[in-house]
Amino acid sequence: MAQAAAPSPQSPNVPIFSLQPAKKRELSTSKKVMRRFRSVFRSFPIIAPACKLPVSLNRTGLHDSHIHGTRITGTIFGYRKARVNLVIQENPTVLPLLVLELAIPTGKLLQDMASGMVRIALETEKKQNDKTKIVDEPIWTMYCNGRKSGYGVKREPTEEDLGFMQMLHAVSMGAGVLPTDRKDHADGELSYMRAQFERVIGSKDSETYHMQCPDVNISGPELSIFFVRI
16 A cells, blocks of 8 residues: 655654644545545444344434534554554544554554455443443453454543644545654554544444545555444
8 A cells, every 4th residue: 555655753742733622513525535445345344243233333224313424534553563543533633532542453453454354343331321422432342353352442642642643634544654752662663544434323322434435446455443332
């Protein structure tokens, strides 16, 4: 996959752009695209027997949600040998809506995506009378292409996270390596991949993120992420 030009090597602690609070509105489709993605794959993930997805993940009844089909920005980044981070933003210029740390090395996830479709299911237990939004759940059991792969943990964005997002504020889609202050880091280089995702809410207990690909004629990585309460 072709790499986007890396941002200028500035310290992640020195803001090059001030991220703004997210606005409560739907976004228009970004005009900046990296022509290395395939069209979005909308089937269910391959799920192991222990992970039971509800029927509500289907597109039936999605008209009941006022934000179904919303385009958002998703960024995968991390040191190649360390756990990967997923950041969700309304667009690249606003503060993150969600930061999730997944129990899979960044390099392994990017390698799997280069080989084909990756489907990540994040499952948590449904609690009676709990009004917590699904993306605000603190911890998830993670399945990657049907195999249990540890856990996903929601966390607050760190100063370093925000510094990286500031570096990437002008990037709508792309992939590459981010400059850091850490020389010869034991976990390898800091890699990232950013894409547009379609966010679909099936119910209060199911939400999906499908990577969007603007060109059906060019091969590229594919990723779908499913949040489920059972």
